[in-house]
Amino acid sequence: DIVMTQSPDSLAVSLGERATINCRSSQTVLYSSKNKNYLAWYQQKPGQHPKLLIYWASTRESGVPDRFSGSGSGTDFTLTISSLQAEDVAVYYCQQYYSTPFTFGPGTKVDIK
């Protein structure tokens, strides 16, 4: 099984500042023949279901603000919130869908400093 790790476990960022979350997979999630990274990012606000933010490692889901961006390839990935807003307080998860079981990272909690 592919093991997903995230860092940090939590972070506090001032409003308007940048937040960076890292995700690492225990093996590559890059499907070479398709040149696609099978990696998604989700946001879960308190008391709510998860929401898809990013897929194929860097493609923003429709309706997601452009302050959210994803990058990386192979085994190392990053979710960046360029200018943190109050409504971005949430737990963020990465997930690989390269091979079953489709494992999630443990989550990173983002708060306002």
Next chain:
Amino acid sequence: QVQLVESGGGVVQPGRSLRLSCAASGFTFSSYGMHWVRQAPGKGLEWVAVISYDGSNKYYADSVKGRFTISRDNSKNTLYLQVNSLRAEDTAVYYCAKDPYYSDSRTYYCDHWGQGTLVTVSS
């Protein structure tokens, strides 16, 4: 718009069974793969199982393999999760979620989620 409504959760004794349901609307259910994902109280997300749009492919997390069965009834627009031999560690909110691609036997990520149904395993 896509709507997913889970039901069937509740309090159940260890070793017993439940069948969770997910009623889908707002899209052509029979053309999309579907997932179950769970979240224990105060914990992270755990992917549980996935089924292809036509039911021909099913995959499970190691933690539930042999105890849980995913299925679907495309005539009723409903996804199921039969959960047997329940353990305390199966206590969680169970979410159903939709796969994004039309009539693709391969499955991917979750683009729409339900609100979840809580399963509590306790004597």
